[in-house]
Amino acid sequence: MGLWENLLMGFSVALLPVNLLFCTFGVILGTLIGILPGIGPGATLAMLLPLTFGMNPTSAMIMMAGIYYGAMYGGSTTSILLSIPGEASSVMTCLDGYQMARKGRAGPALGMAAISSFIAGTLSIVAMMLIAIPLASYALRFGPAEYFSLMLWGLSAVAYFQSKSLKKGIIMAAFGIFVSTIGVDILTGVGRFTYDVSEVLDGIDFLIMIMGFFAISEVLLTLETESGREVFRVPLKLRELFPNKQDYKESFGPICRGTVVGFLIGVLPGTGPSIASFLAYGLEKKFSKRAKELGTGIIGGVASPEGANNAAATGALVPLLSLGIPGSGVAAIMLGALIMMKVRPGPFLFQEHPDLVWGIIASMYIGNIMLLIINLPFVPFLAQILRIPYYILYPFILLFSFVGVYSIDYSLFDLWLLLIFGILGYFFRKLDFPVVAAVLGIVLGPMMELALRQSLILSRGDWTIFLTEPISAFLLALLFLTLSSRYIKSIFQWIYSLLKK
Amino acid sequence: MRIKTRIKPIHIATALFLFFGLFIIRESHVLQYWSELGPGPGLLPLLLGIAMSVLAFISMIEILMKRGQNEEAFFSEDGSFKKVGLVMIAYTALTALVNKLGFLLATALFMAFIIGIAERRSWISILTITIFAVAGFYCVFVVLLNVPLPRGIFGK
Numbered sequence: 001m002g003l004w005e006n007l008l009m010g011f012s013v014a015l016l017p018v019n020l021l022f023c024t025f026g027v028i029l030g031t032l033i034g035i036l037p038g039i040g041p042g043a044t045l046a047m048l049l050p051l052t053f054g055m056n057p058t059s060a061m062i063m064m065a066g067i068y069y070g071a072m073y074g075g076s077t078t079s080i081l082l083s084i085p086g087e088a089s090s091v092m093t094c095l096d097g098y099q100m101a102r103k104g105r106a107g108p109a110l111g112m113a114a115i116s117s118f119i120a121g122t123l124s125i126v127a128m129m130l131i132a133i134p135l136a137s138y139a140l141r142f143g144p145a146e147y148f149s150l151m152l153w154g155l156s157a158v159a160y161f162q163s164k165s166l167k168k169g170i171i172m173a174a175f176g177i178f179v180s181t182i183g184v185d186i187l188t189g190v191g192r193f194t195y196d197v198s199e200v201l202d203g204i205d206f207l208i209m210i211m212g213f214f215a216i217s218e219v220l221l222t223l224e225t226e227s228g229r230e231v232f233r234v235p236l237k238l239r240e241l242f243p244n245k246q247d248y249k250e251s252f253g254p255i256c257r258g259t260v261v262g263f264l265i266g267v268l269p270g271t272g273p274s275i276a277s278f279l280a281y282g283l284e285k286k287f288s289k290r291a292k293e294l295g296t297g298i299i300g301g302v303a304s305p306e307g308a309n310n311a312a313a314t315g316a317l318v319p320l321l322s323l324g325i326p327g328s329g330v331a332a333i334m335l336g337a338l339i340m341m342k343v344r345p346g347p348f349l350f351q352e353h354p355d356l357v358w359g360i361i362a363s364m365y366i367g368n369i370m371l372l373i374i375n376l377p378f379v380p381f382l383a384q385i386l387r388i389p390y391y392i393l394y395p396f397i398l399l400f401s402f403v404g405v406y407s408i409d410y411s412l413f414d415l416w417l418l419l420i421f422g423i424l425g426y427f428f429r430k431l432d433f434p435v436v437a438a439v440l441g442i443v444l445g446p447m448m449e450l451a452l453r454q455s456l457i458l459s460r461g462d463w464t465i466f467l468t469e470p471i472s473a474f475l476l477a478l479l480f481l482t483l484s485s486r487y488i489k490s491i492f493q494w495i496y497s498l499l500k501k
Numbered sequence: 502m503r504i505k506t507r508i509k510p511i512h513i514a515t516a517l518f519l520f521f522g523l524f525i526i527r528e529s530h531v532l533q534y535w536s537e538l539g540p541g542p543g544l545l546p547l548l549l550g551i552a553m554s555v556l557a558f559i560s561m562i563e564i565l566m567k568r569g570q571n572e573e574a575f576f577s578e579d580g581s582f583k584k585v586g587l588v589m590i591a592y593t594a595l596t597a598l599v600n601k602l603g604f605l606l607a608t609a610l611f612m613a614f615i616i617g618i619a620e621r622r623s624w625i626s627i628l629t630i631t632i633f634a635v636a637g638f639y640c641v642f643v644v645l646l647n648v649p650l651p652r653g654i655f656g657k
Contacts, residue, residue, distance in 0.1 A: 051646070165560070167556040167557075167559060167560045168560065170552060170556055171518055171552075171553055171556050171557060171560075174522075174549045174552045174553045174556075175518075175553070177545070177549055178525060178546065178549045178550075178553075181542075181545060181546055181549075185542035187538075187542070188533075188536070188538075188541065188542050190532060190533075190542045192532060192542055192543075192546065193528060193546075216592075219588075220585050220588065220589070223581065223584050223585050223588060224581045224582055224584075224585050225581075391615075391616070391620040391622070392630060394588075395611070395612055395615045395616070395630075395634065396634065398588075398592060399608060399611070399634065399638065402592075402595065402596075403604075403638065403642055403648065403650070406648075406650070407642075407648050410649065412596070412599070412600055415596045415599070416596055418596075419592055419593060419596050422592070423589060426585070427510070427514070430510070431510060431511055431514050433514070448545075449545045452540065452544075452545065453539060453540040453544070456539055456540045457538070457539035457540070461535070461539070
């Protein structure tokens with residue numbers, strides 16, 4: 001089937017009443033989560049994962065995608081109204097958004113955040129459609145060696161981008177992969193690191209690590225940094241929500257730049273909406289006509305990062321759907337959900353589950369329209385959720401995680417593991433050890449090991465297979481460039497300084 | 502060459518990763534690295550253990566060699582870590598008691614502890630939020646979603 005036929009098929013799936021319902025639920029919940037500081041889409045998806053056990057995979061993924069990009073919309077609300085970013089991806093919006101609110105222009109700022117998110121989100125969905133299919137078709141040529149190299153590169157990229165220290169990132173990735181090896185080895189039936197504990201013979205469910213690292217540790221960290229903040233005060237009357245003609249004119253360039261930067265960054269594994277919004281804002285400082293005024297309350301300073309974070313959220317789904325490699329921590333959770341629902345992620349997804357993939361793509365078009373409709377008039381009302389004090393919210397987050405993990409296998413052992421991962425996650429994040437790398441490691445670990453062992457069986461123990469296969473060699477070259485880019489940059493800087501002297 | 506000797510949490514973390522990596526290497530030695538059929542169950546753990554211990558060792562040396570750089574305190578100085586500690590204790594107690602007391606009673610005690618001790622709220626807040634939490638979880642998880650939560654002292 002051609003592109004348009006597939007898209008129409010996708011719309012026929014996305015427009016089913018049950019999927020529309022889940023899309024609506026997802027985008028509203030995502031907006032609310034985005035508005036609330038202290039809880040992000042990662043923690044929300046982690047808590048909802050157990051609830052998706054009995055769901056249709058398409059409906060579950062539509063809901064999760066809705067939560068993901070919905071959170072990008074919602075995150076701008078508190079950035080603009082209170083200078084408190086609802087999400088890490090909305091930090092840059094605080095700079096100009098809050099200043100606009102102080103000048104009495106909160107309405108146009110909120111309106112432009114929604115419009116910019118809509119335009120960037122829609123354009124990036126088109127780009128995703130155009131790129132994901134050829135990428136998936138190309139990836140069908142991948143053998144075990146290529147898959148192993150691809151996953152290795154993806155993990156390394158996450159390790160590189162998620163932490164100031166590459167070593168810490170790789171240590172965490174190794175930790176995550178190690179946890180995935182605990183249990184009975186599928187190929188040989190040998191127990192690994194089980195020590196006669198029957199509860200771990202089947203391995204450790206990645207959901208427990210995801211809940212511990214994302215939900216529990218986030219609560220603990222927020223408690224430490226948010227003490228003293230009680231109830232948020234929210235201004236209620238925001239009548240003028242629509243930007244004027246001059247605002248649209250000034251936002252055109254930033255939206256375009258934000259969309260391109262955001263999408264490209266989002267496609268890269270390990271980056272995600274936060275980095276995209278930082279880079280987009282940085283780009284505005286170089287290319288905007290009003291660059292000197294950035295930070296004082298100009299509309300471009302809102303339009304660019306908001307467009308970028310939505311474009312990046314969509315971009316992160318490209319490697320997930322086409323290659324089975326998540327582009328961000330949240331996409332890693334969605335990958336985990338696919339595995340849990342017995343859907344094989346990777347390039348075969350387009351062939352084996354076209355209704356799921358195209359259903360998600362079509363629902364994203366619908367979801368973006370819903371978000372624009374919801375955000376423009378209703379955000380001042382949705383922002384009332386900020387009145388809920390955090391001291392009421394976080395015990396519920398902890399309990400939801402508790403019940404969520406218990407509902408996997410009704411095992412007390414899992415609850416102890418959740419506690420351990422929660423405390424470990426807290427300390428890891430305090431010490432700048434990126435937990436996303438560990439989560440990616442535990443999710444990709446089994447597939448990586450299988451690919452490694454298959455490659456070595458095919459090559460009869462010859463490790464050069466990873467270099468003699470062209471695609472694998474290319475991916476390993478990318479890996480080398482990624483890992484050494486900081487050092488290469490330092491070497492060039494040193495040569496430049498020598499030449500200057 | 503002076504090496505900073507004051508032990509910080511990052512030193513402990515890298516040391517723990519180093520020993521953990523060495524532990525993995527040792528344990529993977531018990532498993533086969535290779536068999537007639539190909540790579541064995543010990544191969545990947547061995548590679549992971551080597552990567553972890555080497556990188557942790559290098560990190561530890563780098564950290565020890567850093568001199569007098571201004572670093573943020575690990576725990577915030579306003580005492581908010583005490584709240585974090587109390588929440589960890591409460592969560593541990595919840596996990597330890599849930600099977601014995603049952604989920605609903607354990608949840609009630611957990612919420613009361615958090616709101617009353619960790620957050621130091623009024624009795625009205627403690628009662629209201631605790632009752633709301635217990636009722637809410639019962640309705641959503643037991644009644645609606647049919648999740649068999651532990652009953653503890655309230656029977657099987």
